[in-house]
Amino acid sequence: MAEPSARERDPEAVSQFVEGFAAQLVEAGMQRMPARVFAALLASDSGAMTSAELGEQLQVSPAAVSGAVRYLAQQHMVSREREPGSRRERYRVHSNQWYEALTNRDAVLKRWETALRAGVDSLGPATPAGRRLSETLAFFEFIDGEVAAMMERWRAHREKLFGDDA
Amino acid sequence: MAEPSARERDPEAVSQFVEGFAAQLVEAGMQRMPARVFAALLASDSGAMTSAELGEQLQVSPAAVSGAVRYLAQQHMVSREREPGSRRERYRVHSNQWYEALTNRDAVLKRWETALRAGVDSLGPATPAGRRLSETLAFFEFIDGEVAAMMERWRAHREKLFGDDA
DNA sequence: CGCTTCTTTCAGAAATTTGTGAAGTTAAGG
DNA sequence: CCTTAACTTCACAAATTTCTGAAAGAAGCG
Numbered sequence: 001m002a003e004p005s006a007r008e009r010d011p012e013a014v015s016q017f018v019e020g021f022a023a024q025l026v027e028a029g030m031q032r033m034p035a036r037v038f039a040a041l042l043a044s045d046s047g048a049m050t051s052a053e054l055g056e057q058l059q060v061s062p063a064a065v066s067g068a069v070r071y072l073a074q075q076h077m078v079s080r081e082r083e084p085g086s087r088r089e090r091y092r093v094h095s096n097q098w099y100e101a102l103t104n105r106d107a108v109l110k111r112w113e114t115a116l117r118a119g120v121d122s123l124g125p126a127t128p129a130g131r132r133l134s135e136t137l138a139f140f141e142f143i144d145g146e147v148a149a150m151m152e153r154w155r156a157h158r159e160k161l162f163g164d165d166a
Numbered sequence: 167m168a169e170p171s172a173r174e175r176d177p178e179a180v181s182q183f184v185e186g187f188a189a190q191l192v193e194a195g196m197q198r199m200p201a202r203v204f205a206a207l208l209a210s211d212s213g214a215m216t217s218a219e220l221g222e223q224l225q226v227s228p229a230a231v232s233g234a235v236r237y238l239a240q241q242h243m244v245s246r247e248r249e250p251g252s253r254r255e256r257y258r259v260h261s262n263q264w265y266e267a268l269t270n271r272d273a274v275l276k277r278w279e280t281a282l283r284a285g286v287d288s289l290g291p292a293t294p295a296g297r298r299l300s301e302t303l304a305f306f307e308f309i310d311g312e313v314a315a316m317m318e319r320w321r322a323h324r325e326k327l328f329g330d331d332a
Numbered sequence: 333c334g335c336t337t338c339t340t341t342c343a344g345a346a347a348t349t350t351g352t353g354a355a356g357t358t359a360a361g362g
Numbered sequence: 363c364c365t366t367a368a369c370t371t372c373a374c375a376a377a378t379t380t381c382t383g384a385a386a387g388a389a390g391c392g
Binding site: 009010013014016017020021024025027028029030042043044045046047095099108111112115116118119122123127128129132133135136138139142143146150153154157158161162 | 175176179180182183186187190191193194195196208209210211212213259261265271274277278281282284285288289293294295298299301302304305308309312316319320323324327328
């Protein structure tokens with residue numbers, strides 16, 4: 001392990017982190033290519049890369065990058081920018097933005113809640129199964145409320161640690 | 167929609183919920199068969215089913231059930247019971263247990279943190295990318311701490327809603 | 333002990349997912 | 363306008379995943 005100088009970026013080290021972190025994201029249920037693209041962006045100095053740069057670093061075709069980026073943008077984990085006067089697009093992770101996106105996982109929660117409500121309704125709130133589903137539903141509703149408060153606390157905490165540059 | 171009587175269980179309604187909820191879990195990254203098995207257990211009156219019952223309701227082979235159940239048990243989302251004096255096994259969801267399992271997702275968090283620390287270390291804490299990774303790491307560390315407290319609050323809340331039968 | 337019942341393992345077939353190359357689309361710049 | 367650079371879409375090939383059937387492995391019970 002060479003001590004990393006702030007001056008030069010070791011592509012080998014970058015790649016190692018990117019692939020390792022992406023693997024963890026994959027294990028948590030994310031698709032491979034979006035995970036790799038996302039990790040690459042996280043590990044970039046500017047926080048933004050072009051399609052070509054991503055393709056080169058990850059050794060994949062433009063088509064693959066395009067698909068991955070579309071997915072990430074839908075999940076609000078990256079945003080697209082177009083530098084005016086160029087058809088080149090840049091994809092960027094705003095640090096903040098993506099915590100909020102993780103929180104957007106509560107879009108997932110909402111869908112779970114909907115499915116559970118339908119279950120309670122059709123099985124009957126008074127049946128044992130219905131009661132179990134109700135309780136599960138209550139859990140998710142509780143979590144929903146907590147997450148918002150938690151993110152608020154994070155913002156305060158973050159400011160204390162890093163200052164509030166956005 | 168017929169009004170559900172507490173007396174009879176409509177297999178059609180059950181199946182509808184099971185497949186619907188399972189689909190949501192799949193979309194959130196869970197494998198299909200474990201998701202279906204889990205949903206079936208959630209929707210059962212007793213909260214427990216045998217391998218044969220699961221196979222019949224889901225129309226899959228014993229092998230498929232076996233694999234799914236192994237996965238769920240590893241994730242601590244169900245527990246296995248063996249009624250003494252029978253080689254028949256029952257798989258059960260303890261409502262509580264599985265919230266805690268969802269929380270166990272913080273095993274996932276821990277691995278993310280490990281990967282991020284490695285990244286900060288190898289890219290250099292003073293580099294722009296290193297700083298971004300540090301902040302991300304700080305976020306996850308923060309979440310870690312919050313989750314525990316949140317689950318504590320949930321238990322209190324739950325007790326208020328349902329009483330504390332475990 | 334051996335029979336029977338249930339569960340697990342394993343190899344392979346089927347289905348799904350994933351990434352590529354090539355053609356199509358959009359928009360900048362001459 | 364026409365050219366050209368970039369991104370996207372699409373059909374297909376490859377790889378991976380998922381489930382099954384069959385055989386092997388436990389464990390109760392006579």
